[in-house]
Amino acid sequence: MTRLPGSYPLALLIALFALVPVGVLFALASDTAQLFDTHNLKVLANTLALMGLTVLGSVLIGVPLALLTAYAYIPWRKFWLIVFAAPLAMPSYIGAFTLYAAFGPGGEINNLTGIPTPAFYGLPGAALVMTLYTYPFVLLTTRASLLSLDASLVNAARTLGMSLGMSLWKVVLPRVVNGIAAGALLAALYTLSDFGTPAIMRLDTFTRVIYVEYNAFGLSQAAMLSLQLLVIVALVLFLESRVKVTRERPGRSLTLWPSRWRSGLMLAASAPVPLLSIALPLGIFGLWLVREGAAGFELSYAWNSTYASFLAAIVAVVLAVPVAHAAISGRAGRLMERVTYFGFGVPGIVMGTALVYVGLQLPFLYQTLGLLVLAYVLRFLPLAVGSVRSSAESLDASLVKAARLLGASPREAFTRVTLPLTLRGMIAGAALVFLEAMRELPATLLLGPTGFETLATYLWRVYEAGYFGRAAVPGLLLVLMSGLGLALMLSGERRSEFEVTKSGPK
Amino acid sequence: MQRRTFLQTLAGAGILGSLPLARALAAGATALSVDDLPPLEGELTLYLGRGEGGLYENVLEAIKKRNPKFTLNIRRGVTAALANTIVAEAKAGVRRADIFWAVDSGAIGLVNDAGLARPLPADLTGQLKEGFRYDNWSPVTGRIRTLPYNTQKLSADKIPDSVMALPDSGLSIGWAPAYASFQSFITAMRLLEGEKATAEWLKAMNKRGKNYAGELGVVMAVERGEVDVGFANHYYTLRLKAGKPDAKVDLAFSKNDAGCLVNASGILALSEGALPINFIRYLLTREVQSYLASEAYEIPLVAGVSPPEGLPPLASISPPQMDLTRLADLRPTLDLMRSVGVL
Numbered sequence: 105m106t107r108l109p110g111s112y113p114l115a116l117l118i119a120l121f122a123l124v125p126v127g128v129l130f131a132l133a134s135d136t137a138q139l140f141d142t143h144n145l146k147v148l149a150n151t152l153a154l155m156g157l158t159v160l161g162s163v164l165i166g167v168p169l170a171l172l173t174a175y176a177y178i179p180w181r182k183f184w185l186i187v188f189a190a191p192l193a194m195p196s197y198i199g200a201f202t203l204y205a206a207f208g209p210g211g212e213i214n215n216l217t218g219i220p221t222p223a224f225y226g227l228p229g230a231a232l233v234m235t236l237y238t239y240p241f242v243l244l245t246t247r248a249s250l251l252s253l254d255a256s257l258v259n260a261a262r263t264l265g266m267s268l269g270m271s272l273w274k275v276v277l278p279r280v281v282n283g284i285a286a287g288a289l290l291a292a293l294y295t296l297s298d299f300g301t302p303a304i305m306r307l308d309t310f311t312r313v314i315y316v317e318y319n320a321f322g323l324s325q326a327a328m329l330s331l332q333l334l335v336i337v338a339l340v341l342f343l344e345s346r347v348k349v350t351r352e353r354p355g356r357s358l359t360l361w362p363s364r365w366r367s368g369l370m371l372a373a374s375a376p377v378p379l380l381s382i383a384l385p386l387g388i389f390g391l392w393l394v395r396e397g398a399a400g401f402e403l404s405y406a407w408n409s410t411y412a413s414f415l416a417a418i419v420a421v422v423l424a425v426p427v428a429h430a431a432i433s434g435r436a437g438r439l440m441e442r443v444t445y446f447g448f449g450v451p452g453i454v455m456g457t458a459l460v461y462v463g464l465q466l467p468f469l470y471q472t473l474g475l476l477v478l479a480y481v482l483r484f485l486p487l488a489v490g491s492v493r494s495s496a497e498s499l500d501a502s503l504v505k506a507a508r509l510l511g512a513s514p515r516e517a518f519t520r521v522t523l524p525l526t527l528r529g530m531i532a533g534a535a536l537v538f539l540e541a542m543r544e545l546p547a548t549l550l551l552g553p554t555g556f557e558t559l560a561t562y563l564w565r566v567y568e569a570g571y572f573g574r575a576a577v578p579g580l581l582l583v584l585m586s587g588l589g590l591a592l593m594l595s596g597e598r599r600s601e602f603e604v605t606k607s608g609p610k
Numbered sequence: 611m612q613r614r615t616f617l618q619t620l621a622g623a624g625i626l627g628s629l630p631l632a633r634a635l636a637a638g639a640t641a642l643s644v645d646d647l648p649p650l651e652g653e654l655t656l657y658l659g660r661g662e663g664g665l666y667e668n669v670l671e672a673i674k675k676r677n678p679k680f681t682l683n684i685r686r687g688v689t690a691a692l693a694n695t696i697v698a699e700a701k702a703g704v705r706r707a708d709i710f711w712a713v714d715s716g717a718i719g720l721v722n723d724a725g726l727a728r729p730l731p732a733d734l735t736g737q738l739k740e741g742f743r744y745d746n747w748s749p750v751t752g753r754i755r756t757l758p759y760n761t762q763k764l765s766a767d768k769i770p771d772s773v774m775a776l777p778d779s780g781l782s783i784g785w786a787p788a789y790a791s792f793q794s795f796i797t798a799m800r801l802l803e804g805e806k807a808t809a810e811w812l813k814a815m816n817k818r819g820k821n822y823a824g825e826l827g828v829v830m831a832v833e834r835g836e837v838d839v840g841f842a843n844h845y846y847t848l849r850l851k852a853g854k855p856d857a858k859v860d861l862a863f864s865k866n867d868a869g870c871l872v873n874a875s876g877i878l879a880l881s882e883g884a885l886p887i888n889f890i891r892y893l894l895t896r897e898v899q900s901y902l903a904s905e906a907y908e909i910p911l912v913a914g915v916s917p918p919e920g921l922p923p924l925a926s927i928s929p930p931q932m933d934l935t936r937l938a939d940l941r942p943t944l945d946l947m948r949s950v951g952v953l
Contacts, residue, residue: 108617204827210834253846303788303823316788316953321720382688396853400667457694466703471685471706549687550695554655554706565686570826570849 110514112437115430117424119440122485126334126446128458132327144313151310151336154230154302155295161235162291165377166242167284171272172374173243174250176360178367185247186590188374189240191381192539193586195560196237197300198567198579203233204304204384205572212388214516230305236296236381238565241294241487241536242287248495248532249283250276251597252525254355268360276358278349282497285347286490290536292340293486295331310336311451318453330454341442353500354525382583389576396573401562406581409558410589412473412548413541416480417488417534417593422486423481423531425526430494441493445486455483456546463551471553479547484540488533495529497523528597535593542586559585622720637946640914641737641896650680650892652885657696659689659712659875665906666711673892682889689790693717696880697724707887708881711750714790718747718876719938729877731887737894741931742874742911750893751873751908754921754929756844757862757869758832769839769862773869774803776839784828784837787952789842791873792825797943798932799868800840800942804947811952819952826850833859841869848907848920861920863927872929874911 172178173185191199206212208223224232253276261271277284299311310333318326362370427444429439445454459479469475499522509519543560552558559582566574639822647673650673657665674682685692689712689874696707697720712718721727727746734744742749770779786792800808822828829850832840835858851857863870879886892898899910907918917923919925947953 205830208834210836285900300823304827306821306823308821312788316944317789318689319790320793320942321690321693321716321938322941323694392853453688453691457691457698458697461702462699464698464704467702470704535768546688546691549685550691553684554683559909561686565660569665574854 108189109430109433109437111426111429112440113424115440118427118485120442122447122482125455125458125460125482126331126450128461129327129331129450132324132461135324136322136328138346139334147308147313150227150243150302150308151296153227153236154307155292155340157227157231158234158238158295159292160289161231162239162242163284163288165235165285167246167277168248169239169243169374169377170246170317171276172370174247175358176362176367176370178362178371182591182594184371185589185594187378187382188243189535189539189590190583190586191237191378192240192536193542193582194237194382194385194579195300195545195563196233196298198385198563198575199237199306199381200230200233200301200304201567202388203229203380205388206384208502212391215457225305226307227399230302230307230309232604233301233305234291234298236377237301238291238294239377240539241290242284244532244536245290245491245494246280246283246527247266248491249280249498251357251528252354252495252498253279253357254353255358258358262337268341279352279498280349282347282349283491283494285344285447286494287582289340289445290448290487290490293337293445295386296336296449297451299451300377300452314454318451323457326451326454327458329449333451334446334449335600336444340449341445345438345442349498351498351500353418353503362455382448386576386579386583388570389579392573393576394573396571398593401573401577402557403555405559405562405578406585408556409542409560409582410481410585411521412476412552412558412587414589415473415477416484416541417538417589419477420481420485420488420537421492421530421534423485425530427485428493428496428529429491431489432497444489447483448486452483452544452546456550459483459547460550466475472549473553473556476548476552476556479551480537480541480544482546483547484537487536487540488530491533491536492526495532496526499525531593531596535590539586589598640892641894641899641910641912644676644892644895644897647891647895648852648888650677650706650885650888652679653681653683654708654885654889655683655685655706656709656711656889657692657707658684658686658917659692659710659714659717660686665902668905669893669898669901673889681774685773689713689717690720696721698725700724700726705880709877709879710873711877711893713875714794715874715876715934716790716794716938716940717876719935721878721880722746722935723938726880728880728882728886730879730890732893734887737904737912739911739913742934744935747876747878748890748894749876749911749934750913751899751902751906752872752874753791753845754924754927755791755869755871755873756842756847757839757864758829758847758859759839759841759862760837760858760861762833762858763835763838766860766862771865773799773864773867774807774811777811777818781818781838782820783815783818784822784831784840785815786822786825786828786841787819787947788821789824793940793943794873794937795841795868795871796947797937797940798871798930800943800946801936802868802926802930805942809946809950812947812952816952820913823932823952829859829909832859841871844909844921845907845918848918850953851920852907863922866928866930868930869928870927871932872909872924874934875908878935882894 169188203224207221213221258275261275299315302309314326314329425442431441443588464474486532504517507521517550545560559578562578563575666762765855820837826841828842828928894912899915902908903910903918
């Protein structure tokens with residue numbers, strides 16, 4: 105007799121809960137029969153091309169940075185990790201806009217230095233911006249997987265004469281391919297649902313068609329088109345679920361001690377990434393700040409952003425654990441897990457409106473902080489699920505069985521074996537939800553308590569009005585508060601390092 | 611007007627308003643002063659479509675400061691999203707907003723068509739300029755469609771008087787077809803010139819047009835010389851020039867066609883009672899209107915307040931006559947733009 109995995113009922117409940125806003129979309133779309141037009145095939149091609157290039161770019165940047173921050177003992181390693189992860193908290197439309205304002209003939213760099221720079225626009229421009237603001241998905245999920253790998257295989261390969269680079273390529277990366285895929289999936293879904301970046305880069309994508317409908321008061325049409333977008337989402341979800349890894353026992357992770365100049369070289373090689381994604385927007389806004397001055401900002405916005413995002417991160421991870429567990433336990437569980445991803449592929453403003461309908465069914469919660477956190481969790485649950493799952497997936501189940509055989513209760517086996525071993529995945533998941541919630545806009549505007557202003561809503565306000573100088577301070581605070589939040593979460597990793605080394609197979 | 615002096619004027623006893631002459635004038639067609647208005651008492655929730663970077667904020671702050679017994683809760687958001695939220699709330703039998711202030715009249719039309727707007731008293735709508743008086747909503751400030759052009763590449767007389775003649779002018783053009791204001795402009799053209807002429811015009815323009823995400827982007831592109839001329843609401847150019855006085859961009863206007871349409875932001879009351887109405891009255895005062903004109907470069911719509919600096923008086927521009935609520939009829943416009951491949 106086979107018993108159903110214990111996580112199934114809970115995972116099913118959470119999956120159904122995550123499907124509610126998609127259900128609302130169906131109800132809203134029932135008023136229209138508008139179908140995606142065939143003359144929009146070019147739009148479809150643009151969308152797929154942008155998604156493909158962004159995934160490629162975010163893997164090319166995210167994986168080396170994950171190797172660097174997970175294995176290399178460089179000075180200030182936690183600091184660098186935070187710097188490399190921070191672009192996730194910056195709204196990508198801000199990046200797109202400042203890149204446009206900085207480069208090209210007549211751009212700010214050209215004006216200040218007289219050096220002609222190429223202009224960024226179209227598919228290459230949009231793919232660059234999307235890559236810069238989505239690679240941390242890959243970085244964080246891959247790093248969590250890397251840290252739970254046992255180094256002894258690499259050491260064996262090295263003893264047998266394989267070069268370091270070759271052994272990373274042939275021995276390490278194939279074992280974390282699920283972590284990379286989990287991050288790439290999130291990057292792909294973010295690209296599908298983002299509107300601002302392709303619009304500023306003048307690339308015609310599916311989301312633009314949806315936004316035009318929405319802003320022309322065609323809510324029903326926008327909902328219908330969003331549902332059609334979910335076909336692509338489903339395809340991406342299917343592809344990612346094909347990625348499999350072998351299960352293995354955890355162990356002490358690899359550490360590399362690069363020489364001083366090598367560390368310097370590696371950091372210098374990765375510097376353009378944070379320079380373009382964080383320093384450039386802050387610099388451009390700073391320039392406008394000097395030019396026109398700023399007013400009207402309150403520090404409480406930073407606090408609002410941070411604690412709402414923090415609450416969302418915690419709740420999302422707590423809900424993600426049973427879903428991730430179910431996903432590993434069987435095919436039905438895998439389906440439940442896949443279902444939670446759908447909301448992340450729907451354009452934010454359409455999802456925000458669907459969530460208003462959900463929230464109105466809970467009048468006691470409507471427009472409270474509680475509902476806002478719930479909305480964040482509904483939208484960003486896949487971020488937590490993906491990283492918890494990918495770091496738990498490669499664990500050998502025999503460890504838990506051994507603990508049970510030695511007399512541990514299921515609860516004890518979970519808290520003493522499974523939890524410490526998946527803690528890194530949970531922290532990575534919490535970090536992803538936290539950063540993504542920091543930059544979330546539509547749900548914050550529509551569902552937060554009336555008058556609840558965050559850094560992201562303030563940035564949007566001044567950006568919309570063209571007062572870019574006023575974006576400098578909140579932009580900087582967005583990076584700083586994200587850094588603080590990340591530092592706090594990453595300090596939790598120490599606990600798992602301690603436990604693994606003490607009780608790990610040595 | 612500087613922000614501080616504005617706050618003082620509005621919050622303290624207004625200097626002009628205390629003169630009997632001003633009060634007498636106020637009874638006529640000119641704008642009222644805040645001193646003529648009853649104090650606001652109680653609590654209101656305002657849904658504000660776009661914040662305009664703190665300037666509306668300053669107005670709302672000043673109103674709150676002047677009325678200590680008045681509490682104002684504000685929710686900001688994308689105009690269409692707030693309109694959809696108001697409709698969703700009404701469907702669920704919930705009402706959170708007492709007032710809705712929207713950046714474009716289309717959103718006002720959506721809420722009004724859902725039967726949610728309360729009628730406004732005639733003495734309030736009567737303060738507005740002719741052509742801007744509506745039963746259930748009130749325009750607050752206006753904006754005009756303009757043709758920003760690059761001053762280094764051409765002079766104003768190279769730009770045709772009629773927007774319909776632009777395709778034959780040989781100029782390169784920046785536009786933002788996905789932008790709501792542009793779509794309102796095409797709607798006006800459709801109503802004024804007919805479907806066929808508009809479709810022909812769009813087709814011809816599409817060969818010269820370069821797409822941008824928004825009209826601020828259009829103005830920046832004109833300033834950088836990426837294109838010769840653009841289509842944009844007037845205030846983007848004026849604000850860009852305020853931050854960058856040597857900007858290579860200036861405004862041209864077409865004559866008596868959709869190209870110089872005056873559109874308006876609007877406000878409506880969702881709950882009954884005197885308080886929402888009196889709040890709307892505050893926005894139509896001389897002080898608020900002239901502040902929004904001088905600082906946000908918006909066009910005042912009550913009589914007796916001068917337009918923003920850098921903009922010729924409305925009388926010399928000759929905008930077309932248009933019922934603004936008709937501009938909410940966007941569906942045929944989108945279909946038309948799609949059928950010619952512009953959108």
